[in-house]
Amino acid sequence: MKYESVIGLEVHVQVRTESKMFCSCGNIYGAPPNTLVCPVCMGLPGVMPVPNKTAIQKTIAAGLLIECEISKFSKFDRKSYFYPDMPKNYQISQYDLPFCRGGKIHVGGRGFSGAPLPNKIIGVTRIHLEEDVAKSTHMGRYSGIDFNRAGAPLMEIVSEPDMRFPDEAYAYIEALKEIMQYARISDCDMEKGQMRCDVNVSVRPEGQKELGVKIEIKNLNSLRSIHRAIEHEIERQKNVLDEGGRLEQETRGWNDDAGETFLLRKKESAHDYRYFPEPDLLPFIADDLIIDEIRRSLPELPAKKRERFVANYGISEYDAQVLTSDKNLADYFDGAASKSSNPKSVANWIISEVLKEINLRGMAIKDCPVTGEHLVELVDAVHSGSITGNSGKEVLSEIFLSGKKPSEIIREKGLIQISNESEISPFVDEVIASFPSQAGEYKAGKAQALQFLIGQVMKKSKGKANPKIAAKLLAGKISFKS
Numbered sequence: 001m002k003y004e005s006v007i008g009l010e011v012h013v014q015v016r017t018e019s020k021m022f023c024s025c026g027n028i029y030g031a032p033p034n035t036l037v038c039p040v041c042m043g044l045p046g047v048m049p050v051p052n053k054t055a056i057q058k059t060i061a062a063g064l065l066i067e068c069e070i071s072k073f074s075k076f077d078r079k080s081y082f083y084p085d086m087p088k089n090y091q092i093s094q095y096d097l098p099f100c101r102g103g104k105i106h107v108g109g110r111g112f113s114g115a116p117l118p119n120k121i122i123g124v125t126r127i128h129l130e131e132d133v134a135k136s137t138h139m140g141r142y143s144g145i146d147f148n149r150a151g152a153p154l155m156e157i158v159s160e161p162d163m164r165f166p167d168e169a170y171a172y173i174e175a176l177k178e179i180m181q182y183a184r185i186s187d188c189d190m191e192k193g194q195m196r197c198d199v200n201v202s203v204r205p206e207g208q209k210e211l212g213v214k215i216e217i218k219n220l221n222s223l224r225s226i227h228r229a230i231e232h233e234i235e236r237q238k239n240v241l242d243e244g245g246r247l248e249q250e251t252r253g254w255n256d257d258a259g260e261t262f263l264l265r266k267k268e269s270a271h272d273y274r275y276f277p278e279p280d281l282l283p284f285i286a287d288d289l290i291i292d293e294i295r296r297s298l299p300e301l302p303a304k305k306r307e308r309f310v311a312n313y314g315i316s317e318y319d320a321q322v323l324t325s326d327k328n329l330a331d332y333f334d335g336a337a338s339k340s341s342n343p344k345s346v347a348n349w350i351i352s353e354v355l356k357e358i359n360l361r362g363m364a365i366k367d368c369p370v371t372g373e374h375l376v377e378l379v380d381a382v383h384s385g386s387i388t389g390n391s392g393k394e395v396l397s398e399i400f401l402s403g404k405k406p407s408e409i410i411r412e413k414g415l416i417q418i419s420n421e422s423e424i425s426p427f428v429d430e431v432i433a434s435f436p437s438q439a440g441e442y443k444a445g446k447a448q449a450l451q452f453l454i455g456q457v458m459k460k461s462k463g464k465a466n467p468k469i470a471a472k473l474l475a476g477k478i479s480f481k482s
């Protein structure tokens with residue numbers, strides 16, 4: 001039988017804040033185990049939680065960015081939770097009144113395999129805010145637990161079951177990640193557990209309206225494992241049905257080495273969690289004033305930025321894609337391009353030269369010593385012909401070393417391009433005399449011989465001769481030669 005697969009995602013995103021969700025402990029990754037703890041996040045009796053304002057603002061910001069409706073009235077709830085990674089035996093979460101509802105994420109571009117994807121809108125059911133649990137580590141007969149993460153603010157972003165292929169799930173996560181990183185809501189570093197994913201997968205016979213039996217795969221922590229786990233689970237479910245078996249609602253894990261999912265437990269339903277309103281916290285009322293203030297603080301999203309770069313600066317879609325892949329890089333380009341009369345060249349110089357230099361030095365773009373003003377000046381100098389492109393590269397490397405202004409470096413190094421024919425002429429004569437066979441080849445009609453000869457003129461003039469004038473002189477002199 002032919003089946004259609006249906007995929008929904010629950011993505012947990014750690015919110016970037018200075019302190020935890022309900023106490024003043026630091027929200028820092030990588031501190032020695034159990035050093036960021038206090039009576040509140042350890043769940044000692046008699047303590048009271050105090051909500052983190054920034055975490056709530058960032059959750060609402062996330063909602064606005066993905067076109068959610070922001071709840072005017074929301075509250076926190078207690079979720080019964082009896083696992084050792086939650087010292088209180090309950091987790092403060094949100095049940096029926098989350099901060100955000102009903103958003104959408106635009107996906108497209110390319111899938112995990114690199115195959116192009118059609119544009120599609122994936123619905124977002126809700127975003128709620130909760131506290132993270134501790135991190136457990138299992139070592140043979142022993143288990144260790146680190147409570148540094150317990151109580152850190154964690155958003156759960158629940159999608160509609162709108163995805164049909166593993167590649168769409170991949171694109172959804174990438175799009176979500178890009179938005180969160182751009183808005184500085186989260187760093188979304190999956191290796192650090194800042195973004196974790198539970199996947200719901202079901203299959204149904206093609207043409208059937210009702211959804212199949214939903215099976216959840218828990219705690220996937222890399223894009224690759226998410227893609228593989230979904231792919232495997234779809235095949236597994238199809239096989240069970242084809243063999244006449246029945247699927248049951250359950251929670252499965254993912255074994256990355258074996259490349260297969262495995263049964264963790266039969267699924268709990270919501271009443272097992274016995275949610276009830278958190279008695280120690282007041283409901284939260286978001287009036288228009290609060291929401292508007294957050295709306296004003298939102299950054300321009302990458303997709304909008306790309307459109308603007310293409311329209312205003314005349315750069316290609318591809319270049320816009322490269323330049324918006326990182327917010328700092330986009331700001332860097334935007335700053336320089338807006339002041340330059342040659343924004344397209346600014347883009348080329350950044351993509352081919354600046355990025356090469358910073359990668360070589362293992363540097364981040366925000367630490368790049370070449371400022372926007374430097375770049376504008378440099379591009380102008382090359383564009384106006386006062387220095388050659390090669391000299392421009394030399395100037396750029398020199399800024400990395402000394403941080404001096406391009407005009408200063410051009411003067412000190414004597415890089416001003418020679419465009420005066422009478423100054424270039426002697427170099428041309430010398431080259432024709434030294435390479436008679438290449439000159440002959442050019443005369444006989446071999447065009448690429450001219451490139452070689454121009455190269456020699458450049459070499460003799462230490463890169464300063466204007467190559468266009470060198471070409472003109474070479475061509476003229478060789479043709480007249482008998």
Ligand SMILES: [Zn+2]
Nearest residue numbers: 023025038041
């Ligand atoms: Zn604490």
